[in-house]
Amino acid sequence: MIDMNIFSDLMITALYTAFFQNLVLSFAYGSSEAVRISLKPRTFGMFTAMISGFSVISGAICLPIDRLPSVIALPDSVHALVYAGVLAAVYITAAVILKTIFRVSDHFLTNLGIAALNTLVLAIPFINRRSAYSFAASLGSGLGAGVAFVVAAALLASGVHRMSENKEIPQVFKGTPVLFLYISLLSLGFAAFSGNSIFS
Amino acid sequence: MAQQTNVKDNILLRGAVIFNPVFIQLAGICIAAAASTDVITALIFFIVFTVDTVVCCFLASLLFKRLPRWLRVALYLIIGAGCIFPFAYFAEKTGISLNARMQLYLPLLAVNSVTSVHCEQFAVKNPVGKSVEDAFAVSVGFGAVMLILGIIREIFGNGTFAGLDLGLDIRLSGLLMPFGAFVILGYLAMVLKWYINKYRPEFNEKTAVKIKNTKVGLRRYEDGEQAPAAQHGGGDESITEMEFLFGNEPEEFEIFTEFWSPGVITARDIVTDMENLSKEHEQFSSETDRRVEELFTNMDSTIDFEAFEAVAPEPETQTPPQEDFFAAGFEEYEDDESEEDESSSVENESEEEGDD
Numbered sequence: 001m002i003d004m005n006i007f008s009d010l011m012i013t014a015l016y017t018a019f020f021q022n023l024v025l026s027f028a029y030g031s032s033e034a035v036r037i038s039l040k041p042r043t044f045g046m047f048t049a050m051i052s053g054f055s056v057i058s059g060a061i062c063l064p065i066d067r068l069p070s071v072i073a074l075p076d077s078v079h080a081l082v083y084a085g086v087l088a089a090v091y092i093t094a095a096v097i098l099k100t101i102f103r104v105s106d107h108f109l110t111n112l113g114i115a116a117l118n119t120l121v122l123a124i125p126f127i128n129r130r131s132a133y134s135f136a137a138s139l140g141s142g143l144g145a146g147v148a149f150v151v152a153a154a155l156l157a158s159g160v161h162r163m164s165e166n167k168e169i170p171q172v173f174k175g176t177p178v179l180f181l182y183i184s185l186l187s188l189g190f191a192a193f194s195g196n197s198i199f200s
Numbered sequence: 201m202a203q204q205t206n207v208k209d210n211i212l213l214r215g216a217v218i219f220n221p222v223f224i225q226l227a228g229i230c231i232a233a234a235a236s237t238d239v240i241t242a243l244i245f246f247i248v249f250t251v252d253t254v255v256c257c258f259l260a261s262l263l264f265k266r267l268p269r270w271l272r273v274a275l276y277l278i279i280g281a282g283c284i285f286p287f288a289y290f291a292e293k294t295g296i297s298l299n300a301r302m303q304l305y306l307p308l309l310a311v312n313s314v315t316s317v318h319c320e321q322f323a324v325k326n327p328v329g330k331s332v333e334d335a336f337a338v339s340v341g342f343g344a345v346m347l348i349l350g351i352i353r354e355i356f357g358n359g360t361f362a363g364l365d366l367g368l369d370i371r372l373s374g375l376l377m378p379f380g381a382f383v384i385l386g387y388l389a390m391v392l393k394w395y396i397n398k399y400r401p402e403f404n405e406k407t408a409v410k411i412k413n414t415k416v417g418l419r420r421y422e423d424g425e426q427a428p429a430a431q432h433g434g435g436d437e438s439i440t441e442m443e444f445l446f447g448n449e450p451e452e453f454e455i456f457t458e459f460w461s462p463g464v465i466t467a468r469d470i471v472t473d474m475e476n477l478s479k480e481h482e483q484f485s486s487e488t489d490r491r492v493e494e495l496f497t498n499m500d501s502t503i504d505f506e507a508f509e510a511v512a513p514e515p516e517t518q519t520p521p522q523e524d525f526f527a528a529g530f531e532e533y534e535d536d537e538s539e540e541d542e543s544s545s546v547e548n549e550s551e552e553e554g555d556d
Contacts (some may be wrong), residue, residue, distance in 0.1 A: 025378075026378065027234060027378060028229060028230045028233040028234040028378040028381075029230055029234075029308075030230060031229040031230050031233065032226055032227050032228060032229045032230060032313045033313070035226050035229065036226070075289060075292045075293070076288070076292060076303055077285055077288035077289040077291075077292050077307070078285075078289070080281070080284075080285070080288060080306075080307030081281055081282075081285050081307075083307070084277055084278065084280075084281035084307065084310050084311075085278070085281070087277065087311075088274045088277050088278050088281075091274050091277075092271070092274050095270050095271075095274075099270070106268070106269065106270070109268075109269070109270035110269060110270065112270070113269075113270055113273040113274070117273055117274065117276075117277050117311050117316070118311055118313070119230040119231070119308040119311055119312070120230075121311075122307070122308055122310070122311050123304070123308060126304050126307070130304070171397070172390050172393050172394045172397065173386075173390055173393075174393075175389075175393060176223050176224070176226065176386075176389040176393070177386050177387070177389040177390035177393060178386070179226075179386075180382050180383075180385040180386035180389055181382070181383065181386035183382045184379045184380075184381075184382030184383045184385075184386060185379075187377070187378050187379035187382055188374075188377075188379040191374075191377050191378075191379050
């Protein structure tokens with residue numbers, strides 16, 4: 001029963017983070033990277049795994065640190081410093097292991113850096129703390145972040161491809177202008193789940 | 201011509217406007233879209249961002265040139281966090297009105313992509329003075345976007361300006377959401393594109409984004425699969441060898457094929473060149489990438505893609521590249537595949553002019 005609760009916590013948070021409240025499109029976390037990766041569909045799987053991995057690991061490390069009695073009372077800015085330190089340590093550790101043991105290429109490590117050091121991954125510990133997530137839920141939010149990223153990248157990739165073939169787009173809107181407008185529509189779609197009014 | 205020279209020499213104009221980090225390089229979108237809900241917040245982010253970027257670029261140019269890239273990017277995070285911490289702590293202690301959401305986004309500046317992109321693409325390749333100048337120019341460009349967004353979003357979304365109530369009847373609170381920021385960014389990008397098209401046409405090509413329409417029929421051979429020798433320009437090199445030199449990812453072919461012109465050279469020529477370059481460098485480094493790009497850009501001979509492909513080119517390979525759609529600036533914001541970035545191009549152009 002306990003296991004089921006943990007599992008449901010994890011899954012619900014992951015689904016919520018990925019689909020209901022897509023962190024990339026609703027809050028723009030990691031949006032620069034999503035745009036970049038959207039042009040490389042072959043790398044979707046790799047980036048999803050990397051972002052999920054870093055989000056889960058850094059979130060899982062930060063959560064118990066946050067709950068230390070000596071840390072709880074510290075200002076938010078100090079928590080932020082801790083999260084950045086944890087993320088840097090996790091990334092460097094992963095890079096060193098991959099470099100020395102698995103002898104991965106520098107190109108792979110570059111992608112690892114893009115996946116690890118972005119606003120989406122660094123935001124996860126903050127979100128876990130502010131939402132007072134349980135350990136299982138924090139793992140779920142990390143997993144959901146990776147899925148959210150690939151959902152956003154896939155939607156962007158599809159749109160970019162279609163827009164590139166559309167001859168009716170005015171010249172001055174081609175390129176980044178229409179891309180931003182397209183992202184805004186996607187973002188609006190996910191914002192609809194929040195229930196907030198866009199006029200008041 | 202004089203005007204062009206001025207623009208090329210004007211690192212501020214180039215860094216802040218022509219190659220704006222948000223509109224052309226598509227970097228820093230998260231912070232720009234989410235944290236620019238009011239003028240004061242945008243101003244605070246502008247200041248913090250400037251400090252972060254200038255310090256990172258300064259240190260990258262001064263100390264990090266010999267470090268591997270994967271380590272440098274982690275250092276940017278640590279330095280960024282160190283730069284931002286005093287601001288965040290001060291704001292917290294003195295009660296400067298950063299709302300809860302902004303308190304979340306401020307630390308995220310430590311991993312903003314603008315800083316790492318410019319550290320990697322410019323600072324580690326240039327002297328300290330130029331790096332700091334570039335960092336400042338980029339900060340101005342990013343800050344300008346933040347401030348414009350902040351002004352528009354606060355006035356029309358909240359009905360205030362710098363916290364003062366303007367008494368507007370209609371408030372488009374949707375503008376305060378990220379989607380509202382993206383709409384404004386879209387129109388601002390349109391204005392920039394119009395400006396470049398009309399007044400700086402020499403930058404049209406460089407700021408236009410191209411979807412990588414570079415399928416040339418190259419494909420990776422499966423393990424054990426032997427390419428027919430006749431299809432390799434008469435040489436015995438296989439695509440596998442080229443893959444070894446270029447890397448294993450098919451996309452990497454796409455990068456290089458952009459630098460080849462239609463025509464014929466043999467696969468042997470390419471492989472020999474690549475081997476020579478590789479010998480000079482212990483590994484297929486970014487420097488090698490750059491030199492290969494130069495090699496292919498400058499060579500007189502041309503290349504016949506069909507000479508070393510085992511499959512017939514797809515129909516689209518025969519069509520000219522798609523109309524510019526996606527930003528070249530994006531490619532500049534790429535990873536190892538495009539080490540020779542726009543910033544470097546700026547440098548090269550300046551040098552060329554100097555030579556002249």
